[in-house]
Amino acid sequence: MSFLSPFFNHLNIKDFIDILIVAILIYQLLLIVRGTKAAQMIVGLGFLFGLFWLGITFKLYSLNWVLAHFFDSFFIIVVVLFQDQFRSALASVGTRRNILTVFSKDVHDFEIDEIVEACGALSREKIGALIVIERTHGLLNYINTGTRLDSRIHSDIIYSIFESSSSLHDGAIILQNSKLTAAGCFLPLSKNFDIERHLGTRHRAALGLTEVTDALVITCSEESGKINLCVEGVFYLCKTEKELGQYLRHIWSNESLDSALRPIKTKDIVR
Numbered sequence: 001m002s003f004l005s006p007f008f009n010h011l012n013i014k015d016f017i018d019i020l021i022v023a024i025l026i027y028q029l030l031l032i033v034r035g036t037k038a039a040q041m042i043v044g045l046g047f048l049f050g051l052f053w054l055g056i057t058f059k060l061y062s063l064n065w066v067l068a069h070f071f072d073s074f075f076i077i078v079v080v081l082f083q084d085q086f087r088s089a090l091a092s093v094g095t096r097r098n099i100l101t102v103f104s105k106d107v108h109d110f111e112i113d114e115i116v117e118a119c120g121a122l123s124r125e126k127i128g129a130l131i132v133i134e135r136t137h138g139l140l141n142y143i144n145t146g147t148r149l150d151s152r153i154h155s156d157i158i159y160s161i162f163e164s165s166s167s168l169h170d171g172a173i174i175l176q177n178s179k180l181t182a183a184g185c186f187l188p189l190s191k192n193f194d195i196e197r198h199l200g201t202r203h204r205a206a207l208g209l210t211e212v213t214d215a216l217v218i219t220c221s222e223e224s225g226k227i228n229l230c231v232e233g234v235f236y237l238c239k240t241e242k243e244l245g246q247y248l249r250h251i252w253s254n255e256s257l258d259s260a261l262r263p264i265k266t267k268d269i270v271r
């Protein structure tokens, strides 16, 4: 590591602050694009950078010429490719989880009670519902498919959205950072061919989203009234509202799970 010391010797406090700000901006950008199509584009750009590096190392002139011209306009290309993400991120500064609130809890006990109460009522009335709770992966791609609400999380509001007379009852609602951000959102269907054949599109959408993001999805079946929590492509049946509450509190506040409940298999439960 001694080869790095000349580099550090020339750094002053201003440079450290500069590097820290850029690191936070890159981290925030990654949070926004994780789980979205933009993440795949970043992998594609990384691949082109790799090719460029190979071209320079092995002096592949034609490849260098093409890629050098491509990277000349790199910033314009990035802005064009990620225009949706930039637009949403700039518009949502201050309203979504940002630099200042990144360490705060997303869903509080109060909101969990409201979600659980709504699911209980929907289940008793056999009203179908699809409720998404955002964790660290940005869901703006999916929020943009629905109707923006930005309301507080309240059981009556959730219940009335899914009533058949509501114009927003089709699709999913997305809860983000203690807010009911959008309703009528379209989620990706699971591409898993091993899914039980009887599962309909509501449940396939819950699986699909949790396969590509770390969001939690609660489904309430219109047919059976059963409530399921879906985490990382796995369903956890909640026989009662109390069980749903236990699972949610287990995930958010690390409350211990009743031994009768199936343990959640997740790599990184976010608290």
Ligand SMILES: Nc1ncnc2c1ncn2[C@@H]1O[C@H](COP(=O)(O)OP(=O)(O)OP(=O)(O)O)[C@@H](O)[C@H]1O
Residues within 6 Å of the ligand: 128, 129, 130, 169, 170, 171, 172, 185, 186, 187, 188, 189, 199, 200, 201, 202, 203, 204, 205, 220, 221, 222, 223, 224
């Ligand atoms: N891709 C999707 N994104 C969001 N919501 C969806 C999606 N696909 C279906 N839905 C919702 O699911 C409803 C259809 O549910 P369907 O009966 O096909 O599924 P299911 O899994 O059998 O659920 P249920 O047990 O409630 O009948 C739609 O009316 C719509 O509200």
